[in-house]
Amino acid sequence: KAGVTQTPRYLIKTRGQQVTLSCSPISGHRSVSWYQQTPGQGLQFLFEYFSETQRNKGNFPGRFSGRQFSNSRSEMNVSTLELGDSALYLCASSPTSGYNEQFFGPGTRLTVL
Amino acid sequence: GENVEQHPSTLSVQEGDSAVIKCTYSDSASNYFPWYKQELGKRPQLIIDIRSNVGEKKDQRIAVTLNKTAKHFSLHITETQPEDSAVYFCAASRTGNQFYFGTGTSLTVIP
Numbered sequence: 001k002a003g004v005t006q007t008p009r010y011l012i013k014t015r016g017q018q019v020t021l022s023c024s025p026i027s028g029h030r031s032v033s034w035y036q037q038t039p040g041q042g043l044q045f046l047f048e049y050f051s052e053t054q055r056n057k058g059n060f061p062g063r064f065s066g067r068q069f070s071n072s073r074s075e076m077n078v079s080t081l082e083l084g085d086s087a088l089y090l091c092a093s094s095p096t097s098g099y100n101e102q103f104f105g106p107g108t109r110l111t112v113l
Numbered sequence: 114g115e116n117v118e119q120h121p122s123t124l125s126v127q128e129g130d131s132a133v134i135k136c137t138y139s140d141s142a143s144n145y146f147p148w149y150k151q152e153l154g155k156r157p158q159l160i161i162d163i164r165s166n167v168g169e170k171k172d173q174r175i176a177v178t179l180n181k182t183a184k185h186f187s188l189h190i191t192e193t194q195p196e197d198s199a200v201y202f203c204a205a206s207r208t209g210n211q212f213y214f215g216t217g218t219s220l221t222v223i224p
Contacts, residue, residue: 004156031209033210033211033212041216042119042214042215042217043202043212044214045212048210048211055209055211056208056209056210058211059114090157094210097209097210098209101159101162102147102210102212104156104157104158105156
């Protein structure tokens with residue numbers, strides 16, 4: 001099976017712009033979670049989608065949003081970008097929601113100038 | 114919400130020695146504790162996990178122990194090898210796939 005894929009791999013934006021990141025889970029996986037990884041904070045949970053519904057949400061402002069499509073692919077959107085949004089954004093997929101191994105994608109490196 | 118603290122942030126050991134990484138969590142309802150290994154430039158990968166109904170789990174050179182009363186869990190790597198060099202993350206979860214991660218431990222195994 002192909003692994004989790006994320007596009008684009010690298011992105012450079014300026015403050016105030018918005019960005020959309022995409023994640024394709026492993027075939028058959030229905031749960032997709034998103035994380036922000038920064039050197040100082042480690043991995044921080046953004047949200048999880050399962051069967052097109054947001055199941056859990058981390059402590060991030062409303063500028064961060066996401067959605068999941070019927071084929072389980074997920075997108076994450078960040079509006080009104082700030083310098084502090086520069087990070088590696090990782091998505092992870094699991095067969096179902098709950099206590100399962102998460103398979104991570106390679107990440108999207110977002111740089112906000 | 115859950116708060117996971119991880120220590121040490123960096124760890125250097127000689128090849129063949131053991132390495133221990135410790136994590137504490139705050140939410141007594143957390144019941145699943147995975148450990149991930151992230152090599153430089155690569156994605157995190159699960160190396161071992163433990164559920165709250167078990168006190169210890171071992172997989173070859175890797176073991177994890179859990180103390181629910183004290184709310185801490187530890188990763189033990191024995192007979193370390195250079196390929197064990199990576200960043201290790203602990204995590205805790207109580208529901209769904211909402212994981213709270215520690216800030217990571219950069220392990221260096223010196224040949």
